[in-house]
Amino acid sequence: MAKLAVASEPPRNAPDESHDWARVAYLVNLSRALDAMEEERLVPEKKVLYQFSARGHDMAQILLGCRLTERHDAACGYYRSRPLLLSLGVDPEIALASAMARSGGYSGGRDIGTVFNYPNPHGASALPMCGGVGAQYTPTAGWAQAIEYHRTVLNNAAYEGAIGVVLGGDGSVASNGFWAALTIATTQALPMLFYIEDNGFGISVPSTFQTPGGDIAKNLGSWSGLEIISGDGTEPQEAAALIDQAMAHVRDRKGPCLLRLTVPRLQGHSFQDTQSYKSARVVEDEWRRDPLPKLKSYLVPALLSQAQWDEIDARAKADAEDALARAETRPVADPVTVTRNVFSEDGDLQAMGGQWTSGYVPPPSTPTPVPEGQRINMVTAIRRTLEHEMTINDRVVLFGEDIGPKGGVHAVTLGLQEKFGQARVFDTSLSEEGIIGRAVGMAMAGLVPVPEIQFRKYAEPATEQINDCGTMRWRTDNRFAAPMVVRVPGGFFKCGDPWHSQTNEVAFVHQPGWMVAAPSNAEDAVGLLRTALRGNDPVIFFEHRSMLDFAWARRPYPGDDFALPFGKAKTTRSGDDITIVTWGAMVPRCEEAAEGRSADVLDLRTLMPWDKAAVLASVRRTRRCLIVHEDLKTAGFGAEIAALVADEAFMDLDAPVARLTMPDIPSPHNPVLLDFAVPSVAGIRAKIDDLLAF
Template structure:
C-alpha cells in the first residue's frame, strides 16, 4: 500500500475555514475543554491538598486535541486504550462527569470501586466506543489496542459480522512511550498485518523530566518512522483548533476507510508537572513561559470568538461547565467509601467456567452470551494410547471446530506446526486467520491476546518455552488483575500454552519451570497436567472457561510412554482444583505434579517392594486452584508428607503446600514436613548434571524411607 505523510506545515494556511468538510461540534468541544480544565483545577487546588485525591495527572495542554480526536470515535465497536493523562478523550466519548470525578476519589462504584488509581479509566460502552482498561505501566496500552484491531478484522472478515465494518482501534501515548517494547511490538503487528489502528502520540517533549530526545533520536517519532513500510503518518500542532480538528478527522477517516494503520503525532504543551507532586524544576522559566503561550484554551477562544460564538456565549459555556463539574463533584463526594467486605471478589469469575452469575460487561465469550457445551467430568476412554502432544493437538482441533471465536497463534505454530509439533496441521485445516504465526515478541503475543479477549474472542497464544514468557510478564500480570481492578466490568479470558521443563537434557533457557510465578500472579488459573488424559480434560475446561489460564505442557511428557493414555472422549472436561490420587497408601503422602508424578510413582513402588510400606501419591494437576482438601485429608490419615517438584526449592510452590499442611495438620504429624526439589540453580545442560539436579526416583525413595524411619 502506498505510504503518505501529511505535514501540517505544507497543507494548512492561516485561514480557520480551510477544511469546510470538518464539522466538529464546537460548542461541545468548548464545554468539554472547560469541564476538563475545571476538573484538573479542582483536583490540583482542593482535592490533592486535602488528600482526597492521592494520584493526580493533569491533562492541561493535552486536552483540546484529545477532545477533538474523541469526537471522531463514532462507531459502536471503536475502542480506545489510553494512559494516565487520557481523561479528556474519555469525557469526549461519553464517560459521565460523576464517574470521572468518583474514580480519582476512589469512591464506591466508578471505574474500579476504589481498587485502582482513578487516572486509569475503563468504560464498557454498550452503545458507543469503549475505553479498554488502562494500565499504570508506560507503553502497556499499545498491544491490547492492536489486539482489538485484529479482532475487528477477524469478526468482520471471518465471522462475517458486518456491524464491525469501519470500526477502528486507537491507542494514546506520550512521546516517552515510543521507547517501550509495547509500542514497537504493536507497530510491527499493525503494519505487517495492515490492521485498522491509529497510534496517537501526544508529544509534550518530556517523559516526566527526561527530554524526548532521549526517547527517540531527534525527539520526533514521526520523522523517524517516515520510511516505515505500511504506515501512514499525520503530524501537526495539537493546540491549533483548526489544524488539530483537520488532522484528527483525516487520521481517523484514513484508518476507517483504508483499514490500515496510521500514526498521528501532535505537539502539545504539558502545562503542569508530570503529576501533582512534580515541581518542574527541570524546566527553565523560558520553557514554561513558551508552553503557557501555547495553551489551547485561549487559542480555542480566539478561534471561535467572535466568528462562531459571542463573548457572552463563550462565558456561559465556561459557567455551565463549572456548574456541571461542581455538581458532579458533590455527587461523587456523597458516594460511600468502598466496602472492604467485597475486596476479594472478582479475582476470578465467581461462578465457575459455565455459570452466568456476575458476568463481566465486556470481554470473553460470556459477556456476549456465547455459550459452549458443558462437557462431562467423567472420562470415556477409547482407542489406543496416544501421547500428550497428540492429545493436545486433537483437543485444539476439536475446540476450533466447536468455537468459531477461538484463535491459536504464536511463533512457528503455523506451517511448521510448533517447535514441539503440537499444532501440526491446524493451519491447513482452519486457515491462516485462525491459526497463525506471530512476530518474535512475547509482549506482542500476550498483549494482542488481551485485546482479542476484550473484543469477545478466545485467544490461545503459545509461548514457545517457559523462559520466553519473561518479556511478556507485564501483559501477563496486567491481564490477570484486569477483572479485579475493573470490578468485573472487563475480563480477558485466554489460554496461554507454555511448554517447559527438562527434556533429554536441560539448559537455563529452554528447561525452566518456575510455575510458582504464575500461581503467585493474581487472577491466573494454572494447569500442569502429567498425562494425555488430564491434558485433554484441563485444556477443554480452560478453552470453555471464563478466566485466563496458564496451560503448562511439560516437554519431557509430550511424547513420554508413561504419559500416554487412551482418548478420554470428545466431551471430557476436568474441573480445576481436583487432585487425583494416582496411588493409594497409608504410611506417607507424596504430593507432586507434572513430570515428577511418574518418578514419585516409581519411588512408591520401590518403597513397597523394599519395605512393604505403602505410599499415597497425589497428582495435583492444577496449582491455581490446588486441591488442599484432598491433600489435608490424606496427610491426616498418613501422618507424614513429602512434596516433590522440579522447580527450585526456595520459595517454590511446595513451600506454600507445606505451610498449609503445617497449619491444618500440625497435631496429626509424626515426622517433619519435607520437600524434594531442584537446588537453587538454573537447569544444567549436561545430562549427568541434569540428572543430579532434578529429583530422581531413587532420591525420592530415599527421602520417603528417611521420613518413614523418623
C-alpha cells in the first residue's frame, strides 16, 4: 500500500544550509519581476499575446529545479513552469523573447511563449511541453523508462541517479495522460516524480471537480508502488524538506513518487482571466499564503540582512530590465523560414532527441534488392527486418499490447522477446496514449522506439500524442525531435468491421511531421521499414492486414542492406493509355484489373512524402488518371492526388480525373457486404474502360 506522508507544522529553525537560499531568493524575485513586466507593460502594449503568471507557484518550483542536478535529469512542465526553467539556467532574455514571439528562444515565434523547452547539454533539460493539459505525463514516463534502459541495458553509468520529473496542476490529474503515466511508472517502478501543484482551481473549476474531495494525494493512498507526499508549497522550510524527501526516494531507485504541494494562484488562469468565480475572501486567503513574504521572513534576518535582501531584489529587477532590453532587439523570424524543420533537414541536426544526436551513423545501404532464398510473406519480412536492426542497433526497442510472448495479434514479433529479452521487447498496459506518449519520451532520450498500435482504429486515443510528436521539431524550431516508428496494422482481412478494418491513412498524412509508409508487398516492407528505423523522423508504418500473408505480396528477402527512399513510387505495370495510382491492398487488384489494357500502375508506397513527379510524368504521357484506394472517398488521400493532377496537368488530360474508393461508410463485417464496399477487380476494370472510352 502506498505511504501517505503529510508534514506537520514545521518548526521555525534557521534555514537549511544545504540549499542556496540566496539563489532561491534571487530567482523568485526574478520570476516576479518578469511576471509584473509582462502584466503591466508587455501585455497592454500587445508585445506579449499569451501570459500566465507563476505567482504563488514560483518558490516551490525553484526549490524543485535547484535539486535537478544530474546530467540526465529532465523535467516536463506546463504553462506556469517558467520559474523551473529559470532555476535550470534559462536566460531571462530567452524567456522574454519567447513570450514576445521573437526569433530564437523556445520556438522562434512558432509557438506560444509559455510553451517551454530547454535542451541542456550540460545539465538537466526541460522536455518540450505541450499545449494540451495532461499531455506532459506519458512522455516523462518514457524518459524515465529510457533512463533505466540506458542504465541497465546499455550499461551507461552516467544515468545512475537520473530521474524524470513531470509538473502538473490539480486540474491535470483528471486527464488520460496522468492515469496512463501513473500506471506505467508504478508497474515498471520507474524513477519518476509526479509534482502536483494544487492551487485549488482548474481555470475556473474547483479541484473538487477533478478529483473527489479535491486531494489527489489522499485519493491515491492505496495505489501500490507509489510513494505519496503532501504538504504546503508556500512554507520555505516545509517545501524544501518535502522536495528533498521526494527526490531522495526516486533517486534511490525506490520507485516513483507523487508530491502534492498546495500553492495559491495569485493571478487569474491567464492575463485575461478576471477570476470572477472567486469570492473576495478566497482571493484574500490566497494572498495571505503568498510564498514570497514567507521566504523573506524565513531568510531575514536568520540568513540574510535586510540590505542583502533588498540588493537581491534590486538585482533581479535590474536583470529583468536588461533581459527585456536585449529581447527587444531580437527581430521577428523571417517568414520564409516558417516552413522549415517540419522534417529533418540535411546539415541541420536537432539539438536533442533521436539516435543521430548521439553520433549514430546509418550503415551503408542500397535501394537495389539482392534476393535471398524462397519467397516470404510480409509478416516474416517485417519480423526479419526488425530482428536484424535490433541485432546491429541496441537502441531499438519494441513494445505494445500483446507483442511479447504472444508475438502480436498478427505474429509479427513472434520470438523476438525470447531472443532480445523483456527489456527490449515488452508488453504494455492497455493504453494507446501511454504507448505513444512513452515512445515520445524514449525517443527524446536517444532510443529508437518501435511501438505497435494493434489495429488502426485503436490509434484514436493516442491522437494527441501523435500530433504533439509530429509537430515537436517544428514547434521547437529544431531544438527537439522524437524519431520513432509506429507500426499500425489495418484494413480488411477476409472480413471487415468498424473496429479492426479501418484504414484512414489520410489522418496520419494530415499530421505535420509524420512520414507515412504503406507498403503493398514483403520487399517494399523491408526497404521502407529499414529506412524508417535508421532515419531521423517519426514514421507511421502501415501494415495492411490483407497483405501480411497474401500470396501476391510474397517476395524473396531483399537482403540486410536493402533500404528504400521515401517518396519514390514504383511502376508495377507499364502502359500508354491510362495511369492508375494506388497503394496497399489495392495494388494487386489494380494490376489484375489492368490486364489486357495498356496501363501504368503506380504503387505510391509512401503517402508522406509521395511521388508527385512520378504521377505527373505518367499522367502527362497517358493523358488519363484513375486513383484507387480503400479509404473513404470524401477527403481521402485520392482527393489530394486528383487536385495535384488538376492543378498541374489539366491541359494534358483527355478525360476527367477519376477516383474509385469505398463509399463513405465504416468497413462492413459480412464478407458479402465488404466485397460490395471495397473496390473490386471488376469494378476497377469497368472504371478503366469508362475512362478509356471517354
